[in-house]
Amino acid sequence: MENERYRLNKELAQMLKGGVIMDVTTPEQAKIAEAAGACAVMALERIPADIRAAGGVSRMSDPKMIRGIQQAVSIPVMAKVRIGHFVEAQILEALEIDYIDESEVLSPADDVYHIDKTKFKVPFVCGAKDLGEALRRINEGASMIRTKGEPGTGDIVQAVRHMRKINAEIRRVQSLLEDELFDAAKNLEVPYDLLKFVHENGKLPVVNFAAGGIATPADAALMMQLGAEGVFVGSGIFKSGNPEKRAAAIVKAVTNFNDAKLLAELSEDLGEAMIGINEGEIELLMAERGK
Amino acid sequence: MNIGVLSLQGAFIEHRNILEALHVNSIEIRNKSDLSKNIDGMILPGGESTAIGKLLMDFDMLDSIKNFIEEGMPVFGTCAGMILLAKNIENSSVKHFATMDISVVRNAYGRQLGSFQAISAFGDFDKTPMTFIRAPYIRSVESNVKILSTVNGNIVAAQQNNQLVTAFHPELTDNTVVHEYFLNMIKGRC
Numbered sequence: 001m002e003n004e005r006y007r008l009n010k011e012l013a014q015m016l017k018g019g020v021i022m023d024v025t026t027p028e029q030a031k032i033a034e035a036a037g038a039c040a041v042m043a044l045e046r047i048p049a050d051i052r053a054a055g056g057v058s059r060m061s062d063p064k065m066i067r068g069i070q071q072a073v074s075i076p077v078m079a080k081v082r083i084g085h086f087v088e089a090q091i092l093e094a095l096e097i098d099y100i101d102e103s104e105v106l107s108p109a110d111d112v113y114h115i116d117k118t119k120f121k122v123p124f125v126c127g128a129k130d131l132g133e134a135l136r137r138i139n140e141g142a143s144m145i146r147t148k149g150e151p152g153t154g155d156i157v158q159a160v161r162h163m164r165k166i167n168a169e170i171r172r173v174q175s176l177l178e179d180e181l182f183d184a185a186k187n188l189e190v191p192y193d194l195l196k197f198v199h200e201n202g203k204l205p206v207v208n209f210a211a212g213g214i215a216t217p218a219d220a221a222l223m224m225q226l227g228a229e230g231v232f233v234g235s236g237i238f239k240s241g242n243p244e245k246r247a248a249a250i251v252k253a254v255t256n257f258n259d260a261k262l263l264a265e266l267s268e269d270l271g272e273a274m275i276g277i278n279e280g281e282i283e284l285l286m287a288e289r290g291k
Numbered sequence: 292m293n294i295g296v297l298s299l300q301g302a303f304i305e306h307r308n309i310l311e312a313l314h315v316n317s318i319e320i321r322n323k324s325d326l327s328k329n330i331d332g333m334i335l336p337g338g339e340s341t342a343i344g345k346l347l348m349d350f351d352m353l354d355s356i357k358n359f360i361e362e363g364m365p366v367f368g369t370c371a372g373m374i375l376l377a378k379n380i381e382n383s384s385v386k387h388f389a390t391m392d393i394s395v396v397r398n399a400y401g402r403q404l405g406s407f408q409a410i411s412a413f414g415d416f417d418k419t420p421m422t423f424i425r426a427p428y429i430r431s432v433e434s435n436v437k438i439l440s441t442v443n444g445n446i447v448a449a450q451q452n453n454q455l456v457t458a459f460h461p462e463l464t465d466n467t468v469v470h471e472y473f474l475n476m477i478k479g480r481c
Contacts (some may be wrong), residue, residue: 008406011463012424015337015370018300037345039300039338074383074397075339076425098403098425121404248349255299255346256321 009123009143012076012098013207016040016144016230020220020251021209023047023234025065027072033237036247040076040098042232043069048105048152049235049274052284057107060088063095070095078125083290084110086119093122099144100124102137104289105151105234114290117141127211129162129287131169134204135190145204147228148287149212152235154276156213156222158287163210163226173198212287215240215273217253217266224257241271292477295320295330297356299346301338301371305462309470326355332365332477335372337424337460340397343371344387353387360390365453367473373456374427381430391454392433399428399445399458409459413440413448416468421447421459428458450476 019039076098081088118141127148128134149159210223211232298319375387379394413419429446440448461469
């Protein structure tokens with residue numbers, strides 16, 4: 001599986017580290033994101049907060065809209081496909097998308113199987129709530145992982161839970177004896193080789209970003225201090241009162257996530273944050289899609 | 292010896308790991324106060340040049356680092372780092388340090404599907420592994436710039452006095468030739 005293309009795809013994710021990937025729905029928003037210092041944009045027709053509000057089946061975006069965003073910016077452009085919808089992925093590959101997000105934000109197309117991502121040349125990022133999910137997605141060919149924080153809510157609690165859980169499980173795997181790894185692999189339902197990598201290196205074999213519910217510079221810095229290597233911001237920017245200012249502030253917060261004095265300055269006068277929904281008020285838990 | 296690695300965004304840890312393997316001390320440069328620390332040279336890593344360029348402005352670091360380079364501090368830019376140093380960026384009106392007499396093309400091989408690996412000569416070293424990720428290349432150089440490597444007819448590594456650039460990512464391989472070349476520049480040997 002560690003072929004040349006897979007390696008190049010993992011390495012593109014390495015170049016995104018320390019950066020912010022922003023959801024955008026129009027070329028104008030993409031330009032705002034790029035000017036604010038985004039390291040990539042996620043092109044989609046509706047941001048998660050609106051998908052949640054609208055209900056119904058949510059699918060891959062119109063290729064014309066994705067092309068428009070590809071033409072508007074020079075940074076990498078990502079786009080989402082439904083879990084298991086390998087034809088949507090084939091279409092995005094034909095568009096030469098830079099990264100595909102096989103995402104629980106859209107309605108799943110398959111309630112058993114994820115896409116066999118080893119069959120594609122373009123890279124995939126997938127969500128994970130725990131170490132088992134992360135390693136299963138990597139085994140299927142994902143070259144980047146993100147948390148599955150509840151999209152479109154502006155509530156950080158689930159992204160925090162997933163990041164803490166993944167990192168706690170990594171520490172536990174590190175502490176095992178070598179002959180205990182076989183049983184651990186069985187219990188986590190993951191391949192032994194990937195678990196052995198985690199045991200030896202104390203990290204996932206691919207880059208791990210935070211996603212879901214990030215709405216403020218403090219949220220972004222929180223995820224970085226918890227061990228995220230970068231962040232996705234979805235509804236948090238373009239559902240807020242001053243997208244330009246908030247986007248730039250989140251970018252700076254990710255770069256200097258340990259500098260509390262700077263974070264205080266960045267958090268000042270950002271205008272209205274997205275209103276958000278608390279975890280207990282959510283009717284649809286998107287993170288439960290695909291395991 | 293102490294190397295500052297610009298750590299605003301991108302693959303800076305990978306550079307620090309290579310330096311550690313070569314037993315060279317390095318520090319992360321994240322804000323203006325880090326620039327007052329004692330460093331013998333600086334690495335500008337790969338990442339997104341638009342993001343790094345914006346952060347250099349926002350954190351008021353651009354002019355200070357530009358001064359260091361013009362005063363002779365050895366600097367090594369990979370990929371996005373090379374774009375930061377170029378005097379001319381063909382498909383962009385923005386300039387960053389603009390201290391090196393090269394003209395570069397961003398995303399010269401297209402999108403991620405155009406990313407590739409190659410093995411080619413770097414200076415006197417043949418068979419150097421090179422990783423190109425959404426890479427730029429150098430379209431042209433002034434006569435004071437020494438070309439160190441070409442791949443498929445495009446210039447991918449060059450040196451102008453204290454400035455070294457590569458369009459590829461030596462920090463993503465376990466080959467240390469390019470980093471050793473940079474350390475020798477600092478020691479005044481090439």
